[in-house]
Amino acid sequence: MSVVESQEPVLLSLTENAAAKIHRLVEEEGNDNLKLRVFVTGGGCSGFQYGFSFDEDVNEDDTVVNNRGASLLVDPLSYQYLVGARIDYVEGLEGARFVVDNPMATTTCGCGSSFSV
Numbered sequence: 001m002s003v004v005e006s007q008e009p010v011l012l013s014l015t016e017n018a019a020a021k022i023h024r025l026v027e028e029e030g031n032d033n034l035k036l037r038v039f040v041t042g043g044g045c046s047g048f049q050y051g052f053s054f055d056e057d058v059n060e061d062d063t064v065v066n067n068r069g070a071s072l073l074v075d076p077l078s079y080q081y082l083v084g085a086r087i088d089y090v091e092g093l094e095g096a097r098f099v100v101d102n103p104m105a106t107t108t109c110g111c112g113s114s115f116s117v
Contacts, residue, residue: 012065012074013086018098019070021089026070031056035064035071038087038100040078048081050100 014022018036026034037055040048055073058064063079065072065087072087086101 011084012063012072012079012082014065014067014070014072015086015088016068018072018087018089019067021098022070022072023068025054029054035073036087036098037073037075038078038082038098039075040081052098 022036025036026032033056034054035056035058037053039051039053041051043049058071058073059075061076063074063076065074074082081104082100082102084103088099088101090097090099
C-alpha cells in the first residue's frame with residue numbers, strides 16, 4: 001500500500017530574516033505604512049533583473065505576502081516571474097542585500113540580481 005502526500009504549492013515566500021530586516025528598515029524610516037516591493041524589469045546581464053523599493057500604497061491587483069507583520073508587495077506582471085520564489089535577506093562577503101531564490105530562473109548572473117526564464 002502506498003501513501004500519497006499532497007502539499008499546497010508555495011507561491012511566494014518571505015523568510016524570517018527578510019521580515020526582520022524589513023521591520024528594522026521601516027522602524028528607521030519612522031513610517032509604519034511602508035512595505036517592501038519586489039519587481040522584475042527587463043535588462044541586466046541575463047535578460048531580467050530584480051528590483052526592490054519601499055512603498056506605502058498597495059495597489060488593487062498587488063499580491064501581498066506577510067511574515068511576522070512585515071509585508072512584501074508584488075505587481076501582477078512581476079508575479080508571473082516570481083512564482084515559487086523565496087525572498088531572503090543575507091549578509092556576507094558580497095555585502096548585505098535582499099536576494100531572490102527563484103526556481104523559475106534558468107540562468108542567473110554572478111551577483112544574482114538578473115536572470116532569464
